[in-house]
Amino acid sequence: MVKNKPTALAETERLLALVPFITANQGISVKELAAAFDVSPKQMVSDLTTLWMCGLPGYTALELMDLSFESGFVTIQNAETLQSPRTLNLEEQVALIMGLDLLSQSLPTDSALKQNIEILGQRLSKSSRITSKLRAISNIPASMRAEIETAIVRKHALDISYYSIYRDEISQRLVRPLELRVDENAEYLYAFCETAQDFRVFRLDRIQSCTSINKVSDEPPAMTDSAAAKQSFTVRFNSRLRLMRERFDAEEKSSNSDYSQDSFSSQWLIRSILASSGSAELVTPLDLREEICEKSQLMLDRYQSQ
Amino acid sequence: MSRKSERLVNLTIALLATKRYLTKSEIFRSIEGYEGNEESKERMFERDKDDLRTLGIEIEVGGLDPLFNDEAGYRIKPENYALDLGEISGTDIALLSLAAQAWNGAALDSGAHTALLKLKSMGIESDLAAIPTLAPRITLMNEELETVLQAIANQTHVVFEYFSVDLIAKRREIAPYAVGVRNGHWYFTGLDQEKKELRTFRMDRVASQIETAGKPNRFAVPDGFDLFENMDSEEPEKLAVLDIRKGKAATLRKVAHSIKDLGEWDRIEIAYGDTETFIDTVLWHLDDVVVKEPADIRGKVIDNLKELVRIHG
Known part of the structure; x- marks a missing residue:
């Protein structure tokens, strides 16, 4: 796990990795090989030319690796010494261990594959210098993501049941999925919603279930970045500053203790202020401020009358 | 650049192939690329050893015979160099590959990519048909x-x-x-x-x-x-009783221990950890959720509502 390795070291590492890769994939094209190693075809030819000169001391035809790539397809013989891939480094081990943990949760409890994963995980941990468990937990089922990805590729429609957190409602929608995007640590599905006859964005972790509908959907109209009406607001934080800043995504201070921000939804704003239990005060807009006051009074009255 | 990487690859091959420790003079004599006077060869070799160690290649030093005035010798043990995952099936390769793909574009992307190349170098066909269609994903970057x-x-x-x-x-x-x-x-x-x-x-x-x-x-x-x-x-779980309006608070219903039908409302039992977080969640649901028990949580919700009225009034 050496970041910004000097070129010669990165090249050496690649050369050592190339030998077993070509051995296992004899006849692969230079182009494919370059793509697999994430370098240009020109660099790959230069790598292969260097490798062509390597071998056991003596460096005669008998000791050199027998590498051929002039035809544009690569084969290698006489490379037994280097033909096994190298041991995994720390970053590779961690990536696999955590990836397996994530995968395991996506499998049904009775899946026989869980045992495979456990054994693999144990072997990887045993050879690792980290003895604690490395965990990866996601609230988005991997099977659901696969279903959405497949539907996007095949242009199938999706029947989704979606939880709107602002309205606190579950709705059933028929959508034509267009794209998965990651934004601010959350994953979103961009889709054309047949139910609403407009483009909608769905947070993956709020999709309760989804079923692919096996029909080719018509091309939806071109996606427009619809400028939903944003409303600016100002909040003042009284306590629990760290949580409040995260909740209201408030980076910039507008004055001593007031933060200004935009919101797409007054529902979200009202709920967020209530859920801050007095740690945050809505300064503007005034109509929402009044609504919060009335709502709180109403709830208070109900509590006190019971 | 390629001269140096060529020498490093040749050094690796020689140290891996040898059954016994190679001395420095043997290395200088037989491996291509060590040139110049004795001192510069020494310097070159020291740097090369460091470079291979940086790449995670373990070089063993040994072969010193106390009876003779021997030079130190060097070798790379194949068991330290080569990847050994034990007995491994096509299904295992498919699982490991899928695990690596989860990092696409995220924090451990580069390690996952090189790990994937190693898996593809093992000469075992990945048996994708043996595992269900899954797309696990971690989307987070992290510099630290x-x-x-x-x-x-x-x-x-x-x-x-x-x-x-x-x-x-x-x-x-x-x-x-x-x-x-x-x-x-x-x-x-x-x-x-x-x-x-x-x-x-x-x-x-x-x-x-x-x-x-x-x-x-x-x-x-x-x-x-x-x-x-x-x-x-860290937070032992406690139980609370809530009244929730029909059709509302789906997230709370999902984790409820029990649900009792009261007509327009349902009464649920639910476990909670951190008190503050729990009260925040209750208030998020506005007038669709009412705390019945425990009394101290109910009291705090009332206090918080009073505070909300006070600061917004």
Whole structure:
């Protein structure tokens, strides 16, 4: 796990990795090989030319690796010494261990594959210098993501049941999925919603279930970045500053203790202020401020009358 | 550049192929690329050894015979060089490949990519048909992760500034035990050196760079330590009784222990950990959720509503 390795070291590492890769994939094209190693075809030819000169001391035809790539397809013989891939480094081990943990949760409890994963995980941990468990937990089922990805590729429609957190409602929608995007640590599905006859964005972790509908959907109209009406607001934080800043995504201070921000939804704003239990005060807009006051009074009255 | 990498590859091949330790003079005589006077060859060789170690290749030093005035010898043991995952099937390769693909574009992307290349170099056909169609994914980037992972592996302390609940950056020194990712956040846990207690930190609340401090091997990480198990056991669960309006609060219903039909409302029993977080969640649902028990939570909700009225009035 050496970041910004000097070129010669990165090249050496690649050369050592190339030998077993070509051995296992004899006849692969230079182009494919370059793509697999994430370098240009020109660099790959230069790598292969260097490798062509390597071998056991003596460096005669008998000791050199027998590498051929002039035809544009690569084969290698006489490379037994280097033909096994190298041991995994720390970053590779961690990536696999955590990836397996994530995968395991996506499998049904009775899946026989869980045992495979456990054994693999144990072997990887045993050879690792980290003895604690490395965990990866996601609230988005991997099977659901696969279903959405497949539907996007095949242009199938999706029947989704979606939880709107602002309205606190579950709705059933028929959508034509267009794209998965990651934004601010959350994953979103961009889709054309047949139910609403407009483009909608769905947070993956709020999709309760989804079923692919096996029909080719018509091309939806071109996606427009619809400028939903944003409303600016100002909040003042009284306590629990760290949580409040995260909740209201408030980076910039507008004055001593007031933060200004935009919101797409007054529902979200009202709920967020209530859920801050007095740690945050809505300064503007005034109509929402009044609504919060009335709502709180109403709830208070109900509590006190019971 | 290629001259140097060529020499490093040749050195690796020679040290791997040898059954006994090769002395420096043998290396200089037989491996291509060591040129110049004795001193410059020595310097070149020292640098090459360091470079191979940087790449994670273990070079053994040995072959010193006390009876003779021998030179030190060098070799690379194949068992230290080669990947050994034990007996492994096409299904296993498919699982490992899928695990690596989960990092596409995220924090451990480069390690996952090289791991995938190694899996594809093993000469075992990946049996994709044996596993269900799954697309696991971790989307988080993190710049500080590498430092923390190395510190856990080397058992070195890490030092950083961390935002307190009141958003004041405070210096922390911990012996890091484990990292984990859960629902969109990176976490790490370790023994806080000042408080002498286990503490869990969220990566995005770290206010500075994370730096290692002091020598390696300063502590022992408990075997099999599970960060999330530890985190979840910090708050013992308590039970609350809530009334929730029909058709509302789907997230609370999902985790309810029991649900009783009261007509327009349902009465649920639900477990909660941190009191503040629980009250925040209750209030998020506005007038669709009412706390019945316990009395102290109910009292606090009433106090908070009074405060909300006061500051917005």
